[in-house]
Amino acid sequence: MVQGYQFIDINAKGEGIVVAAFDNQVAYCTQAGATVTARVVAALRDLLERGEPGQLFDALRNWPGAPLADALPLRLAGGIHALHLKGAEPALAAIYEDRAGVDDAAIVAAAILAHEAELLPWLDGPPQTNEAGRSSNFIAAMLWLASKGLPPRFQCLEIGSSAGINLMIDRYRYDLAGVQVGPEPGAMGFKPEWQGNPPPAQQIEIVSTKGCDVAPVDLTDPDQALRLKAYIWPEHTVRFERMAAAIAEAGKSPPDLVQMNAADFIEAELAKPQVAGTTRVLMHSIVWQYVPEDQQARVTQAMEAAGAMATPERPLAWIALEANRVLHLHELVVRYWPGGGEPVMLARAHPHGASIDWRA
Template identity: 60%
Template sequence: MADKELKYETVDPQAKGFEAVQRAFANQVAYCRDNGAPVTATICQALYDLLETERGGAVMRRVRKWAGPPLADALPLRLAGGLHALHLADEDPSLSAIYLEQRVSNPAELVADAIERHEAFLMPWLDGPPQTNEAGRSWAYAAAMLWLADKGLSAKFALNEIGSSAGINLMLRRYFFDLGGVTAGPKGAQMRLVPEWRGSPPPDTEYEIVAAQGCDVKPVDLTDPAQALRLKAYIWPEFTERFARMDAAIAAADRMPPEITRETADVFVERVLAQPAEPGVTRVIMHSVVWQYVPEAQREKITEAIEKAGAAATEESPIAWISLEANRDTHRHELTVRYWAGNEGGGKEWQRLGVAHPHGTWVDWEG
């Protein structure tokens, strides 16, 4: 089937079965194509084309008979990550022709050959969700803190991130931001984030990060070259600036690694919110491109824990919830915030502050 025929369709993310597998790959093709990732779209298109064939050995047999919900499990990105890792390690020159954007007459055949040659290497990539830690998304946390401080919340923030992966966004106190002309962070930082800013800038105020910790069910150690390579494999190859940001994050972790615990998101949130609040500090629960991977039962517990703590929050000890998650209808990421500071009715509704490119290339600010 030609690439242009694959369209994104909103479906139940918990759907299972072969048709759900096909839809997951078709949606991934459309999503990549619409977000300027033609190479990754070609890889996912090739995988989609293989679904109704017998090619791909045990790896593709497992994909076709996927037991869980393929969309919620991000199944296409699991396998795409493994294939990209083969290219990054220079293990398969034929496959690399696609990544180098050379003329290829039959991408599906090249991908099938690579899968069959590297079955033992690729099979473990199906065992867990992709790790898509991206420093470019930390603009959202910085902008949200500026906005919250402007709303009267304490400008001293204690960050608690779920799904931290390698903890790249937990290190944002060491990053420099230029957000539509409003700057934050150390000016001499190696990590410099300057998204294309659309609309008015965020409030021109200041914030201070007094603590930062996170959790992940499978934390990534950036100081381990093998784990760092795995994280790079999930970066879409079209976005070369993301590799530079990853190298800067690795350098930052080498100097002082982020604080991450191996813990489920609900247990982490319940634990940190059960601890006494520090007066004069805004406690933040935050996440980016994580919520879709958190099981529904855990999401309910997290929401309940935050709302319970929010009801007890005061002007002296406020609580904020910062979310940067994908809108699957628009293919854009939305920054939304809830906060509680002892005000009547506080935190009842999400407030959308902006929409952005998935990796923070541009931001359309609404706050």
């Protein structure tokens, strides 16, 4: 549990819920050791509560959607971080260098006043929290699926791929409690802090990867890469190093990424022939909350219908690393067909891949 959280329906709407969303984000950032991001979000919360005027604050107060589900605080925090990253608002350095004794609300208010037109578009879409470290969870789940007798050759489909960093999953090296997977040394290496038994030691192969996003990010475009960096919490320096490695890797060979919504993409991909001896996998991480409910229903229906037709030679699996909104934890959950398709919680995991608590 995260101390300070208010237990509110994630789909709740209204001005009071907007402030609660900012309070919850402060609590989560503080719990995660992200003190700078907590300061920025707390400053925004304070400005909201005191009735700070302006078009941007009016947009926040009158938010038509569900601010918790929409991750509204992180949308704006990303925009403010972008101002700092490109040096557009030097006064923000006092916050991002975590200096004491400064008026955070005054600094943030001045930044918004000076750059309101630039910040408003940051409210138009959800945060792009593309993080390579999450791929460790996908690999662990594939090891587990292979141990259940599914073909260890995986055709991977990802929704909410953002820049497609996790679509380059086969280019990375993994050490999962001593179980080694991937090329040596790999474009990146991951060794998450591990609790519990190691995952099954299996030989697996990623045959192909393809993903979709409603607003895909081109890592080779400096402006788009900056936007992605802005969503990284500044305390997490290793994530900036990973982003630089991902940008370099995409420059060598870009991931297979198309602009489509999740439901259209999955329906289209599942309709294609599947090669015998491969396991087709839907995978996603920290994205389900951003998928509209009607699309969630379509994806689920398409997967279950395809699962009913799955065979041992052409099985189907669904790997999800998503938030448990009751416990405020992130869980790695797998379904597979043939095999019943019942959800199996394999692990509780850090949302950025720092740790995996294996429960399988």
